[in-house]
Amino acid sequence: MTLARVLRWTAIACAAIAIVDPRVPWPVRQRPAVRIWTAEDATRAQLSARLGAAGFPTVADGEAASIVTPGVRLPAAPMRTPLYVLRGGADGPDVSIATAVASPARVAEQAVAVRLTVRAHGANGATSKVQLEHNGLAVASASHRWSSADETWQPVLSYLPAGGAPLRLRVRADTLPGERHDADNVADLLAPGMRGPVRALVIESGVTWPAVFVRRALEGSPAFAVAALQRATSTVATRSGSPPPALTRRDLTPYEVIVIGQAEALGGSALDTLRWFVEERGGLVVFVPDRMAAGTLPGFAGAVAFDSKTLDAPVPLRASPAGLLASELAIPRGLPPLAFALASDANGGAAVFGQRRGMGAVIVSGALDAWRYRERDGGAFARFWRGVILEQASAAPPPVEVTAVPSLARPGDLVRVTVRLRGTELPPDGDRIAIPPAGARVIDPVSRVETAVRLWPVAEPGVYEGEWHAAGGGDYVVDASIGAANGAATITVDPDVVRADGDGAAEAIAAHAAGGAVVEDETALLQALTDRFPPEVAMRPSRPARSPWYAAVFVLLLCGEWALRRRRGLA
Numbered sequence: 001m002t003l004a005r006v007l008r009w010t011a012i013a014c015a016a017i018a019i020v021d022p023r024v025p026w027p028v029r030q031r032p033a034v035r036i037w038t039a040e041d042a043t044r045a046q047l048s049a050r051l052g053a054a055g056f057p058t059v060a061d062g063e064a065a066s067i068v069t070p071g072v073r074l075p076a077a078p079m080r081t082p083l084y085v086l087r088g089g090a091d092g093p094d095v096s097i098a099t100a101v102a103s104p105a106r107v108a109e110q111a112v113a114v115r116l117t118v119r120a121h122g123a124n125g126a127t128s129k130v131q132l133e134h135n136g137l138a139v140a141s142a143s144h145r146w147s148s149a150d151e152t153w154q155p156v157l158s159y160l161p162a163g164g165a166p167l168r169l170r171v172r173a174d175t176l177p178g179e180r181h182d183a184d185n186v187a188d189l190l191a192p193g194m195r196g197p198v199r200a201l202v203i204e205s206g207v208t209w210p211a212v213f214v215r216r217a218l219e220g221s222p223a224f225a226v227a228a229l230q231r232a233t234s235t236v237a238t239r240s241g242s243p244p245p246a247l248t249r250r251d252l253t254p255y256e257v258i259v260i261g262q263a264e265a266l267g268g269s270a271l272d273t274l275r276w277f278v279e280e281r282g283g284l285v286v287f288v289p290d291r292m293a294a295g296t297l298p299g300f301a302g303a304v305a306f307d308s309k310t311l312d313a314p315v316p317l318r319a320s321p322a323g324l325l326a327s328e329l330a331i332p333r334g335l336p337p338l339a340f341a342l343a344s345d346a347n348g349g350a351a352v353f354g355q356r357r358g359m360g361a362v363i364v365s366g367a368l369d370a371w372r373y374r375e376r377d378g379g380a381f382a383r384f385w386r387g388v389i390l391e392q393a394s395a396a397p398p399p400v401e402v403t404a405v406p407s408l409a410r411p412g413d414l415v416r417v418t419v420r421l422r423g424t425e426l427p428p429d430g431d432r433i434a435i436p437p438a439g440a441r442v443i444d445p446v447s448r449v450e451t452a453v454r455l456w457p458v459a460e461p462g463v464y465e466g467e468w469h470a471a472g473g474g475d476y477v478v479d480a481s482i483g484a485a486n487g488a489a490t491i492t493v494d495p496d497v498v499r500a501d502g503d504g505a506a507e508a509i510a511a512h513a514a515g516g517a518v519v520e521d522e523t524a525l526l527q528a529l530t531d532r533f534p535p536e537v538a539m540r541p542s543r544p545a546r547s548p549w550y551a552a553v554f555v556l557l558l559c560g561e562w563a564l565r566r567r568r569g570l571a
Contacts, residue, residue, distance in 0.1 A: 004568075007561035014554045018545040025542075029535045031055040032064030043069055043180065047522065054526050055535060064533065065516065067525065068507075069181065082532065083514035085507045086525055093123035093176045096184035097130070098152075100171045100500045102191040105394040107198060107223035111160040112191045118153045118173060120146045121520065126176050132157040133170040150520075164194030166475075166490045168408065170498075187500035190407045190492055198393050200257040201243060202228035203266075210288040211261030213371040215240075217382035218259075223390060227255075252277050253424065256396045257389055259286045279358025281424050282396045286363040286389060292330035306330040306366065309345075314373050317351050319343035321387040323380025325373040326351060330366035342388055343367060354392060359423065361392050397422050400487030402440075402480045407490065408497045409470040415491060417453055419480040421462035436483025438464045442491070443477045453478070 034056050038044045047069070048058045065082045087094075098117040106112055114132055123146040131141035140157040161167055173185040202215040207230065218224040219240075227241030244251030247270040252258070258277065260266075266274070277283040292306045307330070314325040324343050331349035335341070341350035342363065351367045374381035401420040409415055419440055426435065440453040451471075455464035462482070476491040511518050519525045544550050 002564075004561050004564040007557050007564070011554055011557035011561065014550070014557065018550070018554070021543055021545050023541045023543055031057075031529075031533050031535050033057045033059040033062065034065045034067055034529065035059060035061075035063035036067050036069065038069040050522060050526065051529075054530065056529060056533075065529065066514075079510070079514040079516075081514070082516035083511045084516045084525055084528060085511045085518045086522065087121060087507075087518060087520050093126060093179050094121045094181050095119070095123060095128055095173050095176055095179065096181075097171055097173055097187040097500050100187040100189045102169070102189050103394065104192065106164075106192050106194050107196075107390065108164075108194060109160075109221060110223055110390060111158040112169070114140075114157045114159070114169065114171065114189065114191075116153075116155050116157065116171060118144070118155070120151050120153070122149055123151075123176055124149050128153075128173055128176065130155060130157070130171060130173045132159055133172060134159065134161065134167065161191070166193040166492070167191050168492055168494075186498045188408050188498050189500075190490065193490065197223055197225040198257060198390065199255045200224050200226045200259065200389075201252070201255045202226060202230075202240075202259040202261075203243075203247075204228070204230040204261040205265030208261030208288070208290045209371050210290050210365065210368065211259060213374055213381065214259055214286070214288050214385050217374075217385045218389070220382060221386050223386065224257075247273050249273055249276055249281075249424075252283070253281065255283065257284045257286065257393050259288060261288060261290070263287055263289070278360035278362060282359035282422065284361050284363065284389065284393045284396060286365070288365045290368055292366060292368065304336055304364075305333045307333060307349075314369075314376075315345065317343040317345060317367060317370075319352070319384060319388075321380070321383045323377040324352075324367060324370055324384045325376055325380070326367035326370040327372075328367075328369040330368060332366070343384070352388070354388075360396065363388065363392060398487060399425050399485040400480060400482055402478055402487040402489040404468075404478050404489045404491050406499065407492065408499070409491060409493050410495055410497050411470055411472055411493055413470045413493075415468045415470055417455075417466045417468060417478055417480070417489075419455060419464045419466075419482065419487065421482045421485065423462070425482075425485055426462055435462055438480070438482045440464075440466055440478060440480035442468050443479055444471075444474060445477060446474060453480075455480075 031054070034051060036044055036047055036058055038047070047067070051058060063081055065084060066079055067084050067086060069086050096119050098119050101115050103113040116130060118128065118130060120128065125146065127143060127145045129141060129143045131138045133139065139159045142155040142157060144153045144155065159169070169189050169191055171187045171189065175182045175185055200218055202211060204211045215226060215228050219226045225241070227243040228239070229243040230238045252273060258274065274285055278285050292308065309329040309331060311327040311329070314327040316322070317324045317326060319342060329345060329349070329351050331345065331351060332353065335350055335353055336355055339353050339355040341353050343350070343352035345351055352363065352365045354361055354363045370381055397420070399422050401422070403418045405416050406413065417440060419438060421435070438455050440455055442451045442453060443449070451468065453466040453468050455466040457464055470491070470493045473494050476493065478489045478491060480487050508518050517528055519528055
């Protein structure tokens, strides 16, 4: 058989194969598909291109791994495949608001303190500005210059709003030049509504000037409702407001703060009641003595020894609020466990310190003559004591504490409701604890529609939990009761709510639980995926007759047979 005939019959066979169009398994080296969770099309396109170049196709379902980009919430459902959280980008800096938390309580004339945690990746040398917005208007701001490639900044922004209703605030961080992910530069938060004044009781077993002027500082603010009892002698007493006739548990239950001038003059039963007030009731006791002698702190701050200092002139103490002055100081030689400094001298000695005890706290003042300089710096003495007492007293739990998480929700979100009865409200019954019935409902104040929330008791006595699915947009009130005690919380539902990016702990837990990891940039992501998913040989069905190369071979065969026939002089 001649070469021309071989080419002719081969071309005929190719044509017959093309007519049949068979499917032929073909070995290929491939990597599994991944899924990208992102809110930005540009980010999706760029990341898909890099993954595709590395052999990882992207799909919307049936993935072998999932990738969450910056500014996107973690999927609510548990991940069935490894989860990789991308914190930054390979190109340009990235700034994100990790947490944004407002002060838990607000009283009259008290500003809302918003504590932020801002993270930056690859922004060293740049300057970021964060601002607090209310109804689209900037009401507070702060700036920071980043000094390292990975840094965390924790500013505090203050805003004194008009009115007492809860209000939605927004925190915004400026987008840096070259920053590609700016969805996490914004976060919303809900500031609490204004509560009633803090109920304070001032007890002076004798005339002590520190207690007198701390009382006057509290009386001069609408944030406090003050009752006072001062005993000038054993038979003469001065009363202000409606102080209780005796220091019993029932008499002290309504109060949140107790200021004491001479604790050494109190009897043993009164001291036991004060310990109950702090450790179980969750109250705050403030000791403001005029001298630090033996018995001044009867067991409330542990066995603390003090060193006395008398200076020629008053010195400013490092404190927040600032401005406290004193020249006669009693500095503890060592702070007791769980104690923290509230005002310090130049050497770092705690002239005023606090200590957590049980559910409450104790404050001890060693700035013995600070009252003498109360008019300095625009009344810094009063500002200091009001601010410190408000901050520490805000931790005192109400009879019924109601919390809703998240307090800012989108329609359809699951809101977890927790109702907690204060321990002092639990009725004693020997070895048994009898808890009154509990109930909760979510009220729409506009339509007055109520939705019942089913509560379930948890292991801790007096604590109940329930769930509510956020309905349409609006402001809602969670009203809960346990027995005769009531409490409430506010929920704002809006489809435009933007939550803080998070501190990274939840991301790390979710990623490691799913078998993935948290990576800092796209290069690290590609390396992690490449190490986790090496290429595998798979048989992929193909149709060779549909390939352009198949047609090219067929044409070459025909051309070769025709050329040989022409050379031999055949038509």
